[in-house]
Amino acid sequence: MSVNIYAEEMTDKIEIISKTIDGHDFTGLRLYLELPATVNGQQYQGPFLHRPGDDDSSAVTFWGKRDLRTVLHKMLSQLDEHYDGGPARSGAALGSNVQDAIANAEDRCHGLRVAKWNARKK
Helix, strand or coil: CCCCCCCEEEEEEEEEEEECCCEEEEEEEEEEEEEEECCCCCEECCCCECCEEEECCCEEEECCCCCHHHHHHHHHHHHHHHHHHHHHHHHHHHHHHHHHHHHHHHHHHHHHHHHHHHHCCC
């Protein structure tokens, strides 16, 4: 299967989520998308709203464990190599920030799981 997501659809709205299945913890990095549209020659981007409070925007979730960070870092590193130090080179810093965000979220999720476990034991 191939999924195409265009840069014009991507937003800076991300969410780190977690779930436990059969005792295994998984972390997801969700990237929300917004529809691009051209109106009278002007480019716009926004959420897909049916009516106020009814946001039906799409999102893509990348699931994994700690290896998710490795895969995302590899993707950004290859993109940096592709641009060979051009203007998009700042992706290396972005990769570091994404890794830090995921690590922090995983730590928070782990802390919440430990707190829930301890609360159940009381």
